[in-house]
Every structure is written in C-alpha cells, then in structure tokens.
Amino acid sequence: MIERDVYCDDILHQISSIQSALNGVGKQLLEDHLKSCVVERIEEGDRDVLDELLTTVAKLMK
Structure with missing residues (x-):
C-alpha cells in the first residue's frame, strides 16, 4: 500500500x-489453552503452569 502511495489514513x-484480528485469535487461543492444557497440568499437580501463564498474559498485554 505504501509503494502504491495509498492515503496514510x-x-x-x-x-x-x-x-484487531490478531487480538481475536490470541484471545481464542488463550481461552482454549486455559480450558485444556492449563487445567490438565493443574489437575496433574503441576502448579508451575500458573507462573508460565502469568508470564504469557503479561507478554500479551504489552
């Protein structure tokens, strides 16, 4: 678009x-991750997944 000199706006x-589309995909992926991988790891007694999740959420919120 820049090469074609499209209006900046x-x-x-x-x-x-x-x-916005990427944010939507990220939200859906995070929801799926929480409902499956995170829940499974917590049920297996792996509480380290919570720190991993907090790190991931912090990165997403930048």
Whole structure:
C-alpha cells in the first residue's frame, strides 16, 4: 500500500483491522489453552503452569 502511495489514513485503518484480528485469535487461543492444557497440568499437580501463564498474559498485554 505504501509503494502504491495509498492515503496514510487508509493504511492506518488496515493496520488497526489486522491488529484487531490478531487480538481475536490470541484471545481464542488463550481461552482454549486455559480450558485444556492449563487445567490438565493443574489437575496433574503441576502448579508451575500458573507462573508460565502469568508470564504469557503479561507478554500479551504489552
């Protein structure tokens, strides 16, 4: 779009749309991870998964 000299505002809207789509995928993946992998590891007695999860959430919130 930049090479085609598209209006900057239009490019910014595209970037915003892409970020929103990626956030949606990330939220869904996090939900699935919590409901499966994290629950399973906690049920197995692995509480280290909580620290791992907190680190992951902190990275997502940057």
